[in-house]
Amino acid sequence: MVKQPGEYFVVMLVAVNQAKERVVAAYHKSAHEIRSKYPPGSLQCPFCGQGVFPRERKGFVLHFVHQHSCTSNIARHPESxxxxxxxxxxxxxxxxxxxxxxxxxxxxxxxxxxxxxxxxxxxxxxxxxxxxxxxxxxxxxxxxxxxxxxxxxxxxxxxxxxxxxxxxxxxxxxxxxxxxxxxxxxxxxxxxxxxxxx
Ligand SMILES: [Zn+2]
Missing domain, CATH: 3.90.1570.10 (tt1808, chain A)
Known part of the structure; x- marks a missing residue:
C-alpha cells in the first residue's frame, strides 16, 4: 500500500508494552511519566509491532508516534x-x-x-x-x-x-x-x- 504524505506522523493514543498490555498515553500525567516507566524500544505499535515513543505537542492530547513509519495496511489517516x-x-x-x-x-x-x-x-x-x-x-x-x-x-x-x-x-x-x-x-x-x- 502506498503511504500518504504525513502518514509517518500518524498520532496514536495507544501502544502495547512488552507484556502485550495496552498503554493509553493520555491516561498518564505526562510524557515524562511514560518515559520514566518504559525503557526505549519497549513500547510498540499495536498494528505493525514497530517501536513508538511518547510525544507531547501543544494542542494535542498526549500520544505516541512511530520511530519509523507504520507498516500496517489498516485504513487510517493522520488525525486532528x-x-x-x-x-x-x-x-x-x-x-x-x-x-x-x-x-x-x-x-x-x-x-x-x-x-x-x-x-x-x-x-x-x-x-x-x-x-x-x-x-x-x-x-x-x-x-x-x-x-x-x-x-x-x-x-x-x-x-x-x-x-x-x-x-x-x-x-x-x-x-x-x-x-x-x-x-x-x-x-x-x-x-x-x-x-x-x-
Ligand atoms: Zn504501526
Missing part, C-alpha cells in the same frame, strides 16, 4: 487534535454507561483493532469490549462524510455483530448526516470542541 480529544471524550461517555456494572463485564478501549471489519480491518475510535466477545463501537466523526459512507461503515460494524454509536462534529455535522442518523438510530450523537488548536 480534535479527533484525538473526541476519542477520549467518547471513552469517558462509554465508561459512564458501565460504571454501575458491579461484574465489570466490559472494558472501554480506545483505538480498538477490528481485524475482520471491512476490507483490511478497521480501528474503532472507541469500543466497549465485553468479556464474552460482544462489542459496542463509538465513533467520533469530524471530517466530511456522506450518509452513504456512514451507512457503509455501519454495515461493516454490523457484519461483525457490533452496534455503533456515531458522534458528529465539525464538517461531519451536516443536516443530511443528522437526518440519516435520526432515521436509522432515532438519535444523533454530537460532539463539541471549545478549544482552538492554533
Amino acid at each position: 487534535p480534535e479527533h484525538e480529544e473526541g476519542k477520549l471524550k467518547l471513552a469517558k461517555f462509554l465508561k459512564e454507561q458501565i460504571k454501575d456494572d458491579p461484574e465489570q463485564n466490559a472494558t472501554v478501549e480506545v483505538e480498538y483493532h477490528l481485524p475482520n471489519c471491512g476490507e483490511n480491518g478497521r480501528i474503532a475510535d472507541v469500543a466497549l469490549v465485553y468479556k464474552n466477545g460482544n462489542l459496542l463501537i463509538a465513533e467520533c466523526q469530524l471530517s466530511q462524510i456522506t450518509p452513504d459512507e456512514l451507512e457503509q461503515r455501519t454495515r461493516d460494524y454490523h457484519s461483525i455483530g457490533a452496534d455503533v454509536l456515531w458522534f458528529l462534529g465539525k464538517e461531519a455535522d451536516t443536516s443530511e448526516n443528522r437526518a440519516w442518523l435520526r432515521s436509522v438510530f432515532g438519535a444523533v450523537g454530537r460532539i463539541d470542541f471549545k478549544y482552538d488548536p492554533a
Whole structure:
C-alpha cells in the first residue's frame, strides 16, 4: 500500500508494552511519566509491532508516534487534535454507561483493532469490549462524510455483530448526516470542541 504524505506522523493514543498490555498515553500525567516507566524500544505499535515513543505537542492530547513509519495496511489517516480529544471524550461517555456494572463485564478501549471489519480491518475510535466477545463501537466523526459512507461503515460494524454509536462534529455535522442518523438510530450523537488548536 502506498503511504500518504504525513502518514509517518500518524498520532496514536495507544501502544502495547512488552507484556502485550495496552498503554493509553493520555491516561498518564505526562510524557515524562511514560518515559520514566518504559525503557526505549519497549513500547510498540499495536498494528505493525514497530517501536513508538511518547510525544507531547501543544494542542494535542498526549500520544505516541512511530520511530519509523507504520507498516500496517489498516485504513487510517493522520488525525486532528480534535479527533484525538473526541476519542477520549467518547471513552469517558462509554465508561459512564458501565460504571454501575458491579461484574465489570466490559472494558472501554480506545483505538480498538477490528481485524475482520471491512476490507483490511478497521480501528474503532472507541469500543466497549465485553468479556464474552460482544462489542459496542463509538465513533467520533469530524471530517466530511456522506450518509452513504456512514451507512457503509455501519454495515461493516454490523457484519461483525457490533452496534455503533456515531458522534458528529465539525464538517461531519451536516443536516443530511443528522437526518440519516435520526432515521436509522432515532438519535444523533454530537460532539463539541471549545478549544482552538492554533
Ligand atoms: Zn504501526
